[in-house]
Amino acid sequence: MIFSEVTSAGAQFFQWVPLILAFPLAGLLINMFFGGRLPEKVIGIVGSSAVVLTFVVAVLQAISLVGHPEGAVVPLADWIHIGELHLRWAIQVDTLSVTMMLVVSGVGSLIHIYAIGYMHEDVRHNGDPGRYQRFFVFFNLFILAMMVLVSADNYLMLFVGWEGVGLCSYLLIGFWYDKGEGGIGNAMAAKKAFVTNRVGDFGFLLAAFTMFGAFRSFEFESVFRQAPEVAAIIPSAIMFITLFMLLGVTGKSAQLPLFVWLPDAMAGPTPVSALIHAATMVTAGVYLVARSYPLYSLVPEAQFWVTMVGALTALFSATIAVGQFDIKKVLAYSTISQLGFMVAAVGMGATVAGMFHLVTHAFFKALLFLSAGSVILGLEQGHHHVEHDPVLRKKAKNLHHFDPQDMRNMGGLRTRMPITFWVFTIGGLALAGIFPLAGFWSKDEILLEANHLYSWAYIILSIAAFFTAFYVGRQLLMVFFGEPRTEPAAHAKESPPVMTVPLMILAGLSALGGLLNLPGIHTFGHWLEHTLEAATHGEAAEVAAEVGAEAAQAGALGFDLGIAAISTALAVVALGLAWYLYDRRYKQMLDIPPAKRPDDPLRSILGPVFTGMERKWWVDELYWAVLLNPYIALSKFLAQVIDWRFWHDWFHDVVIAGGFKWITRLTAVRIDLGGIDAIANGLATVTQGLAQQMRRLQTGYVRNYALSVFVGVVIILGYLILR
Amino acid sequence: MLPVGYYIALSAILFTLGALGVLIRRNSIVIFMSIELMLNAGNLAFVAFARAYQSLSGQIFVFFIMAVAAAEVAVGLALIVAIFQTKRSIDVDQLNTMQG
Amino acid sequence: MTSELILFFILAIVAVASAVGMLLSRNAVYAALYLILNFATVAVFYLMLSAAFISLVQVTVYAGAIMVLFLFVIMLLGAEHTGRLSESGWMFWTPIVLGAVLAVEALYIILRQWKAIPATQAAGSDFGAPAAVGLELFQNYLLPFEVTSVLLLVAMIGAILLARSKKA
Numbered sequence: 001m002i003f004s005e006v007t008s009a010g011a012q013f014f015q016w017v018p019l020i021l022a023f024p025l026a027g028l029l030i031n032m033f034f035g036g037r038l039p040e041k042v043i044g045i046v047g048s049s050a051v052v053l054t055f056v057v058a059v060l061q062a063i064s065l066v067g068h069p070e071g072a073v074v075p076l077a078d079w080i081h082i083g084e085l086h087l088r089w090a091i092q093v094d095t096l097s098v099t100m101m102l103v104v105s106g107v108g109s110l111i112h113i114y115a116i117g118y119m120h121e122d123v124r125h126n127g128d129p130g131r132y133q134r135f136f137v138f139f140n141l142f143i144l145a146m147m148v149l150v151s152a153d154n155y156l157m158l159f160v161g162w163e164g165v166g167l168c169s170y171l172l173i174g175f176w177y178d179k180g181e182g183g184i185g186n187a188m189a190a191k192k193a194f195v196t197n198r199v200g201d202f203g204f205l206l207a208a209f210t211m212f213g214a215f216r217s218f219e220f221e222s223v224f225r226q227a228p229e230v231a232a233i234i235p236s237a238i239m240f241i242t243l244f245m246l247l248g249v250t251g252k253s254a255q256l257p258l259f260v261w262l263p264d265a266m267a268g269p270t271p272v273s274a275l276i277h278a279a280t281m282v283t284a285g286v287y288l289v290a291r292s293y294p295l296y297s298l299v300p301e302a303q304f305w306v307t308m309v310g311a312l313t314a315l316f317s318a319t320i321a322v323g324q325f326d327i328k329k330v331l332a333y334s335t336i337s338q339l340g341f342m343v344a345a346v347g348m349g350a351t352v353a354g355m356f357h358l359v360t361h362a363f364f365k366a367l368l369f370l371s372a373g374s375v376i377l378g379l380e381q382g383h384h385h386v387e388h389d390p391v392l393r394k395k396a397k398n399l400h401h402f403d404p405q406d407m408r409n410m411g412g413l414r415t416r417m418p419i420t421f422w423v424f425t426i427g428g429l430a431l432a433g434i435f436p437l438a439g440f441w442s443k444d445e446i447l448l449e450a451n452h453l454y455s456w457a458y459i460i461l462s463i464a465a466f467f468t469a470f471y472v473g474r475q476l477l478m479v480f481f482g483e484p485r486t487e488p489a490a491h492a493k494e495s496p497p498v499m500t501v502p503l504m505i506l507a508g509l510s511a512l513g514g515l516l517n518l519p520g521i522h523t524f525g526h527w528l529e530h531t532l533e534a535a536t537h538g539e540a541a542e543v544a545a546e547v548g549a550e551a552a553q554a555g556a557l558g559f560d561l562g563i564a565a566i567s568t569a570l571a572v573v574a575l576g577l578a579w580y581l582y583d584r585r586y587k588q589m590l591d592i593p594p595a596k597r598p599d600d601p602l603r604s605i606l607g608p609v610f611t612g613m614e615r616k617w618w619v620d621e622l623y624w625a626v627l628l629n630p631y632i633a634l635s636k637f638l639a640q641v642i643d644w645r646f647w648h649d650w651f652h653d654v655v656i657a658g659g660f661k662w663i664t665r666l667t668a669v670r671i672d673l674g675g676i677d678a679i680a681n682g683l684a685t686v687t688q689g690l691a692q693q694m695r696r697l698q699t700g701y702v703r704n705y706a707l708s709v710f711v712g713v714v715i716i717l718g719y720l721i722l723r
Numbered sequence: 724m725l726p727v728g729y730y731i732a733l734s735a736i737l738f739t740l741g742a743l744g745v746l747i748r749r750n751s752i753v754i755f756m757s758i759e760l761m762l763n764a765g766n767l768a769f770v771a772f773a774r775a776y777q778s779l780s781g782q783i784f785v786f787f788i789m790a791v792a793a794a795e796v797a798v799g800l801a802l803i804v805a806i807f808q809t810k811r812s813i814d815v816d817q818l819n820t821m822q823g
Numbered sequence: 824m825t826s827e828l829i830l831f832f833i834l835a836i837v838a839v840a841s842a843v844g845m846l847l848s849r850n851a852v853y854a855a856l857y858l859i860l861n862f863a864t865v866a867v868f869y870l871m872l873s874a875a876f877i878s879l880v881q882v883t884v885y886a887g888a889i890m891v892l893f894l895f896v897i898m899l900l901g902a903e904h905t906g907r908l909s910e911s912g913w914m915f916w917t918p919i920v921l922g923a924v925l926a927v928e929a930l931y932i933i934l935r936q937w938k939a940i941p942a943t944q945a946a947g948s949d950f951g952a953p954a955a956v957g958l959e960l961f962q963n964y965l966l967p968f969e970v971t972s973v974l975l976l977v978a979m980i981g982a983i984l985l986a987r988s989k990k991a
C-alpha cells in the first residue's frame with residue numbers, strides 16, 4: 001500500500017505546519033483588501049480554498065504522526081522576553097492538536113463551501129449584499145484564531161487564540177447587527193456572548209497567573225513535567241489552576257452557569273452557528289481540559305467538579321431543548337447538552353471518550369445546523385414565493401410576521417426538501433445515539449466510562465440521553481412529517497447543490513464516524529495515547545504514573561453490551577414517545593378548533609413544566625433578578641443618591657461652593673480691589689510701554705533674525721570658554 | 724598622517740564663512756548656497772572625527788546629511804521659485820510682510 | 824613640513840579662498856562656481872581622511888547634482904546679477920565682527936582640546952571603502968536608510984507641488 005510505504009519511510013511534514021496559520025491569514029487578507037472588487041464567487045472560493053488547503057496541511061501532519069507519533073514542536077518566533085518569562089511562538093504538533101486541526105479545518109471547509117451558497121441568499125434576504133465579503137473575512141479570521149488556539153504549545157498562546165475566537169464569535173453573532181428585536185437584538189446577543197465569555201476569561205487569566213506563580217512557565221511540556229512536584233509541595237496551587245480553568249471552560253463551552261449566551265448566539269447566520277457555536281469554538285473548553293489532563297489528574301476534587309458541571313449541564317439544557325420552538329434554539333440547547341457530555345467525560349479522565357465525542361459531535365451537529373439552515377432558506381424562499389403570488393397571498397395569513405425558524409410554521413417538508421430531510425434524519429439519529437451511527441459509539445463510550453468511574457454521572461447522563469432522543473424525534477416530526485402548517489412551508493424548495501453536497505459529505509461522516517474508535521480496536525484511543533501518555537509519564541512521578549495507568553486501563557474498557565442496550569433502549573423509547581405525541585396526538589388534536597388547540601401536545605400534558613422548559617427554566621430572568629437588576633439598582637443608587645445628592649448637591653454646592661464664595665468675597669473686596677488691582681494696572685501700563693519699544697525688534701527682515709541667532713551662538717560659545 | 728585638529732580648524736573657518744554669507748547677502752539663492760557651505764563644513768568635521776576614532780559611523784552620518792541636504796535643496800529651491808512667481812524678486816529684504 | 828602638510832595648506836587656502844569668493848561675488852553664477860570649487864577641495868580632504876566613498880558621493884551629489892540644480896534655478900529666474908552686496912551699514916559690519924569673534928572662539932577651543940583628540944593612526948586599507956561603508960549602512964543603519972528614502976520621496980513631491988505654476 002502506498003500509504004503504508006509513505007509512513008514506514010517515515011515521511012514527515014512537521015515543518016510545514018506553520019501553513020495552517022498562513023493559509024487562513026492569506027485568505028483573510030486577500031478578501032479584506034481585494035474583496036471589494038472581486039465577484040462573490042471568487043470571494044467564496046478564496047475563503048473556502050484557504051480552509052481546504054489548511055485541511056490538506058492538517059492531513060499531512062496526521063500522516064507524519066503515523067510514522068512519528070511523538071510529534072514535534074515547531075518554533076516560529078520568539079514572543080515574549082520579560083524577566084523570567086521566556087515564551088516562544090511555537091506550534092505543537094501531536095495527536096491531540098492534530099485531531100483538533102483536522103476537525104476544525106475539515107468541518108470548516110465543508111461549512112465554508114456551504115456558506116458560499118447560503119450567504120448568497122442570506123445577504124440578499126437581509127438586503128445588504130456588500131456584507132458577503134465581510135462574512136468570509138471574519139470566517140477565515142475565525143479559522144486562523146482557532147488554529148492558534150489548538151496549535152499552541154503554551155497556555156498564553158492558547159489564550160491568544162481563545163480570545164481571538166471569542167472576538168470572531170462576537171463579530172459573527174452580530175453580523176446583522178442592525179437587525180433583530182428592535183433593531184438591536186443581534187447586537188445585544190453579540191454583547192451578551194462577549195460579556196459572558198469575559199467572565200470565563202477572567203477565570204482563565206487567574207488560572208494562568210497562578211500557573212506562572214507556581215511553575216514559572218506557561219509551556220505545556222514544562223508545566224506538566226513539574227506538575228507532580230508542585231502538587232506535592234503546594235497542592236492548593238493546582239487546585240486553584242484547575243478550578244479557575246473550569247470557570248474559563250464554562251464560559252467558552254457554555255456550561256452551567258455561563259451557558260446563557262449560546263442560545264442567543266443563534267442570532268448569527270446559520271453557518272456561523274454550525275461552525276463556531278456547535279462544531280469548533282465551543283469545544284475549545286473541552287480541548288483545554290483534555291490538554292490539561294495531567295493537571296486535572298492530580299486533583300480528583302477538580303475532576304469531580306468538572307464532571308458535575310458537565311453532567312448537570314447535559315441534563316439541564318436537554319430539558320430546555322424539549323420546550324423550544326425555534327429550530328436553531330433546539331439545536332443550540334442540544335449543543336450545550338452535548339458539550340456537557342464532553343466536559344463530563346474529560347472531567348472524569350475519560351479524555352479519549354470526550355475527544356471522540358467532540359469529533360463525532362462536530363460532524364453531526366454541523367450537519368444538523370447546516371440542514372436547519374437549508375430548511376430556513378427553503379422556507380424563506382417559500383415565503384417569497386407566496387408573497388408574490390396573489391392567489392396564495394390571499395389564502396395565507398399572518399405573512400408579514402412569518403418566522404422561518406419557528407417549527408410550528410413547518411411540517412411536511414419531507415417531500416418538499418428530500419435531501420435535507422435525509423441528511424437531517426441521519427444527523428438527528430446520530431445525535432440520538434442510534435446504532436450504528438457515529439453518536440452511538442461516542443456517547444456509549446462516555447456512558448461506559450461514567451458507569452465505571454462515577455455512577456451518579458452515569459445516571460444523569462443517561463436521563464439526558466433520553467431527553468436528547470426525545471427532542472430529536474420531536475424536531476424531526478414537527479419539521480418534516482405531517483402536513484405543512486403554513487403556506488410558505490407548502491411551497492418550500494430544496495437548496496442548491498453547493499449547499500447539499502457538503503451536507504451529504506457531513507451525513508456520510510456522521511454515519512461512519514463511529515469507525516474511528518470501534519470497541520475492541522480503539523484506533524482513536526491509541527492515536528491519542530501518544531500525547532496523553534507522553535504528558536503524564538514524562539517524569540516518573542508516582543501520582544501521575546498511577547493515574548496514567550488507571551486512565552490507560554479505563555481507555556481499554558471494552559464494550560459493555562448491557563450499557564449499550566440500555567442506552568439504545570432509552571433512545572428508541574424516547575423516539576417512540578416522540579412519535580406517539582407528535583404524530584398520533586397531533587393528528588387527534590387537529591379536531592380541536594384552532595383557537596383552543598395547544599401549539600404543542602406536550603403542553604397539555606405537562607402544563608407548567610412545559611412552560612418552564614419553553615422559558616428556559618427562567619435562568620435569564622434569574623440572572624436579571626439576582627445579578628443585573630441589583631447591579632442596575634446599585635448603579636442608580638450610586639449615581640443618584642451618592643453622586644448627585646450627596647456629592648454634587650451637598651458637598652459640592654454647599655461645602656465647596658459655599659466656602660469658596662465666602663473666601664472669594666473676602667479676598668475680592670479687601671485684597672483684590674485694595675491691593676492687587678493697583679499693582680495689576682501699574683504692570684499693564686509698564687507692559688504696554690515696553691511692548692511699544694519691543695515692537696521695533698520685529699522688523700520682518702529675516703537676516704535680522706538670523707543675526708540675533710548668530711549673536712546667541714557667539715555668546716554661548718564665549719560663555720563655554722570662559723566658564 | 725596629519726593631526727585631525729587641522730581639519731577641524733578648517734571646518735570651523737568654513738562654517739564661519741558660511742554663516743557670514745547667510746548674514747550679509749540678500750540674494751536668497753546665495754544665502755542658500757551659504758547654508759550648503761555650513762553643512763559641508765559640518766560634514767568635514769564628521770569625516771575627520773570618523774577618521775580619528777576609527778569609526779565608520781561618522782561617514783554614515785555624512786551620507787545621511789547629504790541625503791537630507793539634497794531633499795532640503797529640492798524643497799528650498801522650489802520655495803524660492805514659488806516666491807519668485809508671486810513677488811518677482813528673490814531679495815530676502817523684500818520679504819518683510821511679517822513686520823510687527 | 825611633510826608633503827601632506829603642504830598639500831593640506833594649499834587645498835585649505837583654495838577652500839577658504841573659494842568660500843570667500845562665493846561670499847563676495849556679485850554674480851550668482853560665479854558664486855555657484857566658487858562653491859563647486861570649494862566642494863571639490865573638500866572632496867579631496869575626504870580622500871585624505873580615508874573616506875573614499877564619501878568623497879565620491881560629495882563630487883557626484885553635491886558638486887554635481889545639487890549645484891546643477893542651483894545653476895538651473897539661477898538661470899531660470901534670471902537672477903545672476905545680485906546688485907549691491909549689502910547695505911554697508913551695521914547689517915554688514917556687525918556680522919563681520921561677530922564672525923571674527925566666532926572664528927577666534929572656535930579655534931581657541933580646538934587648540935585647547937588638541938590633546939584630547941586621539942592621535943591618528945594608520946587606517947586599515949578598507950576603512951571608508953565603499954564595501955565597508957555599504958556593510959555598515961545596510962547592517963546597522965538599515966532603518967534610517969529606508970526612512971531617508973521616504974524623506975527624499977516626500978521632498979520630491981513637495982518640490983513638485985511648490986514649483987508647479989498655479990494656473991495649471
